[in-house]
Amino acid sequence: MDALKMFFRDQARIVWKEAWEAACLIGENPELGYQEYFAVETLTQLLKSHGFEVEQPAAGLETAFIARFSGYKPGPRLAFLAEYDALPGIGHGCGHNLIGAASVGAAITLSKSLELPGEIWVVGSPAEETSGGKVILVNKGAFQGVDAALMFHPGSQNVTSISSLALDALEFVFIGRPAHAVAAAYYGVNALDALIDFYNKINQLKDNLPHDAYINGIITEGGTSPNVIPERAVARFYLRARQRKVLNTIRKQVIRCAQDAAAQVSAKVTWSMFENSYDEMQTNRTLAGIFEDNLRELGVRNISPPQYAMGSVDMGNVSRLIPAIHPYLTLGGGMNIPHTRDFAQTCLSASGERLLLLAIQALALTGWDILSVPKLLSRAKRELKSRVPAK
Template identity: 70%
Template sequence: MDAIKAFFKDQAQHLRKEVWEVARQIGEHPELGYKEFFASEVLSRFLQQHGFEVKRGIAGVETAFLARFSGTRPGPRVAYLAEYDALPEVGHGCGHNLIGAASAGAAVVLSKSLELSGEILVIGCPAEETSGAKVTLVEQGIFKNVDAAIMFHPGSQNVPVISSLALDALEFTFHGRAAHAVAASSFGINALDAVINFFVGINALKKQISPDMKINGIITEGGSVPNIIPERTVARFYLRARKRKDLDELRGKVIRCAEGAASMVSAKMTWQKFEFSYDEMHTNQSLAECFTKNLRELGVNQISPPQTAMGSVDMGNVSWTVPAIHPYLTLGAGNEIPHTRDFAQAALSSDGENLVMLAMQVLAFTGSDVLSDKKLLQQIKREFRLDR
């Protein structure tokens, strides 16, 4: 380990208790997406205390923030992404308290360099568990001129390279005509029949699509009482595919199914997106290799091959805007299942503290490499351009 990274490791040790206190406080005060006022305040205050300039409520998102620390000379811009929203009833069953603390901690560690070139950013990203704010932050230009976006996620394995599924969240409304279900049934147009036809069509479609495409739906409105022909029904669906272009094609097929189902009973159909669309996560290989090298330098040698997460993350949208990584690091022995109370408890245990310490160091090391190694940065950018 060279002298610079040894210095950063020493700084991380000095910050250990302070950063863990940030993670602990957020973990013990879970807040749902877009309501993370306590977590946003804790992270912002910690960064301000260490010399970062913090702007809150960015991109019109009240609990988002942007923290900056400029070096002594111009140079690249590295962004650490902080997540800090919790799950309903479960709390921090995805370990976002660890993500936010580690990203902020890594940024502070890196800021202690006396010869820092460039700029360190920490971008507070609310609501990853629901309608991810990273989509809004991308659209509002928050990632403009960022050279690399870096974060980590707690998991059951050490996986530097991941991909995820692209996601569309669609709501279909079927419009019929109400009538007495017995005395005047011939005057009604049954919107419930339309939505049932829709599900029948979807089940047939599932047999014709690739196994890595997913269609999952529920009926959220199915009528009011049995003796009134339903004039309005609503269904919500998540559609997923490995690639955005494949998902766009799938979306067209699903919409045509809905149109056909409505026409069978002379109903009308409208649709809309009820949550943000996510693109698939595209890991920058050069940046991931740098992260892996630093992980090994910190003594971590159990590293898993690339994996596709069978879910969707708003970091995917970031990864198509700037070079990005979203690696997973093992929480404890890797036995806890995410989105459970057990995982939330593990994230508040000594295992959580140890993981924050590891993540803070490897993120700081990787950010340092991006800021100081011109050849590495050129390689990262070249790869990003060629993969568009």
């Protein structure tokens, strides 16, 4: 490790203390998506105290922010992405308090070098667990001019390169005609019958899906009384696939199933997205390789090969736009199950504190490589252009 990287490694240890305090405050005061006012205040105040200029709200989202720090000579614009929303009834069972603190800590660490080129951003993205704040940030042009994006996620193993599932969240509303369920059943149009037929058609469709595609749904409304022919019935579905183009085809098939089911009983059906659509994560292999090299320089040896995550992340939408990584680093012994209170508690333990230091150091060292070695960023951009398929 060269002298400048040793400076960043050691500087991260100093910043780590403040970042850990922020992680604990956020972890002990969990907030749901788009309600993360305390978390945003905690992180932005820390950034301001280290000379960052903060724009908040950002992209029309009250709990989104963009913090900027200009270097001392021209260079790329690098974004660290912060998450900080919690899970209902669980708290930070996905470790977003660590994610936000790590990105802020890495950005502050880099800002301490008088040799810093370019510009460092911290992009605070709300509601990852629900509607995907990064999707809105992408659509509103918040990443305009950004050259690369980095973040980390606590998990069960060290994985520098992941792929995730593209996701569409669809709501279907069937409308029929109410009537007395016995005396005038002939007059009614049963929306629930249409929905149940639709549900059965979906189960048949599942048998013909690619092995890496999934449909999961629930009925949220099915009528108001057994004595009334249901006028309205509603269902929500998550559709997932490895690739956006495959998911687009599945979505068309699902909509056709709904239309056919409605027509069978002369009902009407409409559909809409009830959450933002996520694209699959396209990890930039060039940046992932840099991150892995830095992990090894920091003494990490147990690094797993590329993995397919069985969930969906809104970082996927960012990764189609600019070179991006979303690596996982092991929390504790790697035995904690995400989205549990146990995971949330471990994030606030000594294991979480140690992981935060590693994440800050690895992100900062990777950020420095991207900012200071032009050929690496050029390679990452060429890779993006060659790999990301059209929607």
